[in-house]
Amino acid sequence: MSATTDPRRESLTPAPDSGAARPWLRERLRPHRRWLWLARGGALLSLIGVGLLYAGLAALLTTALSPTPAIASSAAWIAMAVGLLLRLLGGLTRDRAGLRLSAAVRDTLRRELLATVTRHGPVRLAAHGATAWWTQRLLDQVDALHGYHARYLPALEAAKLLPLLVAGLVLALDWVAGLLLVIALPLVPLFMALIGMGTQAVQDAQQD
DSSP: TTTTTTTTGSSSSOOOTTTTTTHHHHHHGGGGGHHHHHHHEEEEEEEHHHHHHHHHHHHHHHHHSOOOOOOOOHHHHHHHHHHHHHHHHHHHHHHHHHHHHHHHHHHHHHHHHHHHHHHHHHHHHHHOOEEEHHHHHHIIIIITTTTIIIIIIIHHHHHHHHHHHHHHHHHHOOHHHHHHHHTTHHHHHHHHHHHHHHHHHHHHHHHH
16 A cells, blocks of 8 residues: 555445445345335335225215215225225334334444454554544444435335236226236336436536
């Protein structure tokens, strides 16, 4: 190491670059995937509840526009009540699982960092940064991952399940409409990418 090299830039453990950050996070997540599965189950339960809620609302609107037997209104109200309950339980389960996942992963990371600190000892640590520098990584940098595990990952699972649930529901109601939806669904990210590239070109021209 040259004399001009800042020792604080030398890491005792290799930090992942932007391309390897996601696999690095998945590796730390692996022992705690049960919480992610629970968050996925809560998201699915919440989406089913939303479906029942809107199905009941649609039935009530249909009844108001073209009167049907009273049992239809009663069933619609029951569906809305059950849907609301599932929505609340699913959201609570997803949020609690996300919090437990975040706490478990951050605890693992702190244990790894403390093990590294203990293994290398104070002499080598002093060459890599002051006490405040290490404390900032042990506390602030680890806690910075809370939002990713507690909110982003559960929301991502819900975003994955929602198109499948909608497509399955539409297929069950009308297979022609469902088939058209399944065919058109892959085109959505394609057009989003095209719009994004067009927007980027306009932005680059404005910056130039």
